[in-house]
Amino acid sequence: GAVVSQHPSRVICKSGTSVKIECRSLDFQATTMFWYRQFPKQSLMLMATSNEGSKATYEQGVEKDKFLINHASLTLSTLTVTSAHPEDSSFYICSARVGLSGSPLHFGNGTRLTVT
Amino acid sequence: AQSVTQLGSHVSVSEGALVLLRCNYSSSVPPYLFWYVQYPNQGLQLLLKYTTGATLVKGINGFEAEFKKSETSFHLTKPSAHMSDAAEYFCAVETQGGSEKLVFGKGTKLTVNP
Numbered sequence: 612g613a614v615v616s617q618h619p620s621r622v623i624c625k626s627g628t629s630v631k632i633e634c635r636s637l638d639f640q641a642t643t644m645f646w647y648r649q650f651p652k653q654s655l656m657l658m659a660t661s662n663e664g665s666k667a668t669y670e671q672g673v674e675k676d677k678f679l680i681n682h683a684s685l686t687l688s689t690l691t692v693t694s695a696h697p698e699d700s701s702f703y704i705c706s707a708r709v710g711l712s713g714s715p716l717h718f719g720n721g722t723r724l725t726v727t
Numbered sequence: 728a729q730s731v732t733q734l735g736s737h738v739s740v741s742e743g744a745l746v747l748l749r750c751n752y753s754s755s756v757p758p759y760l761f762w763y764v765q766y767p768n769q770g771l772q773l774l775l776k777y778t779t780g781a782t783l784v785k786g787i788n789g790f791e792a793e794f795k796k797s798e799t800s801f802h803l804t805k806p807s808a809h810m811s812d813a814a815e816y817f818c819a820v821e822t823q824g825g826s827e828k829l830v831f832g833k834g835t836k837l838t839v840n841p
Contacts, residue, residue: 617770643827654817654833655771704770712827713759713778718770 613709614638617719624695625727632690632722634705640685641707645716646678649702658703661688695726729754729820731832739838746805748835750792750818753799759821760801761829762792764814771817777801788812813839 614637624630634644642663647655659669659680667680677699679691688707692699702723706716734749752758759778763771775786782794792803801818818832 615770620768645829652836654831657828657830660828702768706770708827712821713776715761715773715776716771716829718763718772720770721768723768 613717615641615705615707615717615719617705617722619722620720621723621725623725623727626696627694629691629693630695630724632692632703632705632724634688634690634707634719636686636707636717639707639709641688641709642685644682644688644705644707646680646688646690647704647706649704649721651702655704658690692724695724697726700724700726729758729822729830731818731820731830733816733818733832733835735835736833737836737838739840740808741840742810743807746790746803746808746812746837748803748816748818748837750801750803750832751799752801752818752820754820754822756822757796760792760794761819761821762786762790762801762803763817763819763831765817765834766814774803774816808837808839810839810841813837 616635644661646658658673659667661667661680661682663682682688704721706718730753732751761776762774765771775784777784777794785791790805815834817834819829
């Protein structure tokens with residue numbers, strides 16, 4: 612149980628275009644999802660916390676207008692990288708929690724974004 | 728604010744040898760502690776967690792970790808390494824009663840030599 616599906620797994624786009632990444636909880640309802648970014652050989656950096664039916668809470672230094680997060684239902688959150696630039700190239704991972712604080716996060720398999 | 732320090736960005740062991748991955752945390756209140764494993768180009772998979780109760784926690788794939796409050800540590804161990812254990816390991820902390828956000832350490836890459 613507690614499967615998180617993330618699509619696409621890889622995407623290559625041209626500079627200036629936008630890319631949407633989907634994160635779905637397949638067998639549970641996730642009131643809260645988290646979006647992380649991971650640079651090569653580094654840890655995960657929390658970008659934002661996505662709450663169903665409300666605006667996402669962004670971490671300090673993360674541009675809200677560049678990284679648009681929508682959590683339209685209890686099973687789907689999307690991250691749109693707008694007007695992508697090469698420096699946005701990274702590994703993006705979503706996660707969802709089943710239960711309250713202290714319960715573990717379940718992660719998607721990540722999306723490798725390459726902006727050319 | 729909580730933080731996590733993983734000593735050693737790279738650890739190399741021989742197959743069959745003991746695995747010890749170190750994790751120290753900083754938190755003003757009792758934390759929830761987690762170990763995750765990441766294989767190349769994949770998301771993270773939970774190995775084990777500590778919330779309350781017994782301080783020695785057993786996880787999947789033969790891993791275990793012990794919460795030592797006096798040392799603010801949560802080191803991950805496995806008695807005998809297997810080739811399939813080669814991966815990146817992340818320690819993470821969440822503050823009880825806090826923002827529910829997980830803070831990750833920088834990770835330790837485990838290499839298992841035949």
